[in-house]
Amino acid sequence: MNVTTIDRIATQHDGILHRLPVWTKLLLLCISIASVVSTWSIGVLIAIGAFWMALGLVGRLPIRLMLGLASYPLIFTVLFAITTEFGLSVAIALLLKGFVSALSLSCIILSTPYPLLFAALGKVLPRIINDLLFMTYRMLFIIAEELGSMMLGLRLRGQLSYKQPLKLVSSLSTALGTLVLFSFDVASRQYDILTIRGYSGRIHYTTTSPKQEKSDE
Amino acid sequence: MASRLIESRPEYRRKIPLVAVVAAFVLVAMSIEIAPLAYHINLSIIAGILLGPLLAPLAAFIVEIVLSLLGHGGITVLGINFILLSLEMVGGWALYRGISMITRSFITSDRTRLKTSVFLGTLIVLCCSTLLMLGVVYTAAPGLSAISSEHAAEAHADEGVVSEHTEPADEHSADDEDHAHELPSDIRVFASTVLVLAPLGWLIEAILGAAIIGYIERVKPELLVTQKRKKRS
Numbered sequence: 001m002n003v004t005t006i007d008r009i010a011t012q013h014d015g016i017l018h019r020l021p022v023w024t025k026l027l028l029l030c031i032s033i034a035s036v037v038s039t040w041s042i043g044v045l046i047a048i049g050a051f052w053m054a055l056g057l058v059g060r061l062p063i064r065l066m067l068g069l070a071s072y073p074l075i076f077t078v079l080f081a082i083t084t085e086f087g088l089s090v091a092i093a094l095l096l097k098g099f100v101s102a103l104s105l106s107c108i109i110l111s112t113p114y115p116l117l118f119a120a121l122g123k124v125l126p127r128i129i130n131d132l133l134f135m136t137y138r139m140l141f142i143i144a145e146e147l148g149s150m151m152l153g154l155r156l157r158g159q160l161s162y163k164q165p166l167k168l169v170s171s172l173s174t175a176l177g178t179l180v181l182f183s184f185d186v187a188s189r190q191y192d193i194l195t196i197r198g199y200s201g202r203i204h205y206t207t208t209s210p211k212q213e214k215s216d217e
Numbered sequence: 218m219a220s221r222l223i224e225s226r227p228e229y230r231r232k233i234p235l236v237a238v239v240a241a242f243v244l245v246a247m248s249i250e251i252a253p254l255a256y257h258i259n260l261s262i263i264a265g266i267l268l269g270p271l272l273a274p275l276a277a278f279i280v281e282i283v284l285s286l287l288g289h290g291g292i293t294v295l296g297i298n299f300i301l302l303s304l305e306m307v308g309g310w311a312l313y314r315g316i317s318m319i320t321r322s323f324i325t326s327d328r329t330r331l332k333t334s335v336f337l338g339t340l341i342v343l344c345c346s347t348l349l350m351l352g353v354v355y356t357a358a359p360g361l362s363a364i365s366s367e368h369a370a371e372a373h374a375d376e377g378v379v380s381e382h383t384e385p386a387d388e389h390s391a392d393d394e395d396h397a398h399e400l401p402s403d404i405r406v407f408a409s410t411v412l413v414l415a416p417l418g419w420l421i422e423a424i425l426g427a428a429i430i431g432y433i434e435r436v437k438p439e440l441l442v443t444q445k446r447k448k449r450s
Contacts, residue, residue, distance in 0.1 A: 006287070037293055040364050073291050080354070083407035086365040093364075101293055109286050117286075128233070132279050135237035136244070140283075143238070143245045151249075172249070173428030176260070179242060180267070180429065181437055187238040191231055 003140055006069075009062060010113045017059030017111035022120040025108050032104045036097050042089065045096035052103045061110045069106035073098035131203045139186060146182055150175045236272050239264045240279040247284075261302055262309030262339045262426055267440065273306035274299075297353055305346050312338035328434050331441065332427040339423040347415045351408050358404050 010018075017025070032048055039045060056066050077098040081091035109117070114137050122130040154160050159171035191199075246260040265273045281299045285292040316334040324330040433440055 003287070033292060040367075069287060072287075079410065080407055083410050084358075084361075084404055085406075086361045090361060090365045094361075097293075098291060101291065105286060105292055129275075129278065129282075131233060132237050132240070132275060133282060135234055136240045136279050136283060139234075139238050139241040140244055143241050144248070147245050147249075169424055169428055173425055174432055176246060176425070177429045177432030177436065179245070180263070180433060180440075183238040183242045184235070184437075184440065187234040190234040190238070194234070 003144065005065065006109055007114065007141075009065070009110050013060065013111075015059035015061065015111065017055060017061065017107065020111075022112055022116050025112060026120060029104055029108050033101055036101050036104075040090070040093050042092055042096060045093060045100055049096065049100040049103055052100070052107050056107050056110075059107075059111055061107065066103065066106045066110060069110075070099050070103035073102050134203055135190065139183075139190070142186055143179065143183060147175070147179055150178065232272055236268060236276050237279070239268055240276040240283070243276065243280050244283055258422055258425060259305070260422075260426065260429075261305040262313070262335065262342060262422075263429055265306030265308075265310040266313050266335070266430070268306070268310075270307045270310055273310065274303040277302040277306055301346050301349060304349065305342050308342045308345065309338050312341055327438075328431055331434050332431045335430045336423045336427040339426045340419050343415075343419040343422060347411065347419075351404075351411060354404055354407065 032052070035048055036045065053063075056063055074095060077095050081094055084091075086094075115134070118130055118134050118137070121133070125133075151160070154171050154175060160168055162168060194203075243260055243264050247257050250257045261277070264276055268276055278299050281295055281302060284298075285295050291298070313334045316337050317330055320330050320333060324333060430441070
């Protein structure tokens with residue numbers, strides 16, 4: 001789950017999918033997910049999957065990353081499909097349902113910058129949820145970077161060896177405990193910054209992409 | 218409800234960045250994989266303890282939305298995932314408080330009591346949420362079984378096979394109803410696989426949770442001080 005890479009591709013790449021309006025993409029996504037949920041036909045599911053793969057190829061999205069993201073649900077679905085007795089066709093349909101819905105979402109997030117996606121979702125979600133999504137997204141990078149440097153430090157000191165489980169648990173819990181304290185500091189600082197900028201319980205979003213803003217200038 | 222509470226009471230506005238940061242913390246913690254076991258930690262109980270029962274569901278919802286956008290959670294099961302994660306957070310908080318109060322009389326050391334509460338709370342909550350997840354699968358099983366029978370019937374019809382398996386529609390649906398009562402056999406292997414593998418995950422999570430709370434208690438105990446204690450002091 002490399003959020004930084006996803007964000008870079010969504011904001012910096014240029015393809016047909018990147019240029020499509022957010023609402024068009026969301027409408028496509030809704031139709032696709034509704035079809036995936038309602039059908040049990042393997043042929044239809046493969047066709048929807050092929051459609052999103054074609055869109056990804058035409059939109060010059062990194063196919064390996066797209067497939068990697070889409071295959072997360074497969075891990076759990078495979079376990080379910082193998083251990084239950086619902087028959088081969090249902091097992092394949094179940095696997096495809098998870099894979100195709102994740103594939104369609106990965107296509108959307110790899111071609112739409114998050115602020116635009118949240119601005120569009122803000123029309124249907126409660127305001128507070130939208131603000132929280134936006135803040136979580138911003139803080140995700142700060143916390144992930146902090147955890148990354150902590151883990152690197154621990155690894156360099158040989159604290160994350162699986163041969164010494166007690167040492168591993170102690171180091172990992174110290175790192176995560178420090179991360180909790182760091183997170184609280186970040187939250188407090190974030191609130192102060194927002195207050196200085198005139199935050200009164202509502203964040204305003206732009207509806208244009210960074211590229212559009214640049215070209216307008 | 219929590220969202221209305223924040224909007225109606227300005228003092229809760231300060232908590233918005235905190236909810237966001239805890240949601241981000243849970244998401245980042247989920248990226249740490251215990252490699253030999255291919256298990257990723259959750260820390261939902263720690264999040265519940267830090268946020269409390271009103272704000273924890275908000276963080277759970279945000280975590281699930283972001284996970285589903287990344288293809289990790291599944292957009293079609295967003296609702297049930299949200300309910301399970303919220304229950305973990307709120308249940309974890311309640312058990313932590315409950316066990317902490319019960320053990321106050323015989324565990325005098327604050328740190329040991331907190332660690333014990335988190336350890337036991339995490340084990341119980343994760344066990345309950347796994348059982349709930351199996352319950353959800355169990356309730357979905359009749360539908361899957363019916364679809365499986367339909368597929369089998371269609372395959373027989375395509376091949377032009379007339380056998381004892383291709384009954385008329387009425388008989389077929391009656392047969393499905395009978396099967397619905399025997400369904401546990403369909404998911405028995407899945408349930409036993411999950412119940413064999415999951416306790417290891419619960420144990421890792423409980424040990425890590427207890428150690429993290431122990432660390433916070435040592436470094437910044439005021440984060441774990443309850444409102445009552447704050448008023449008293």
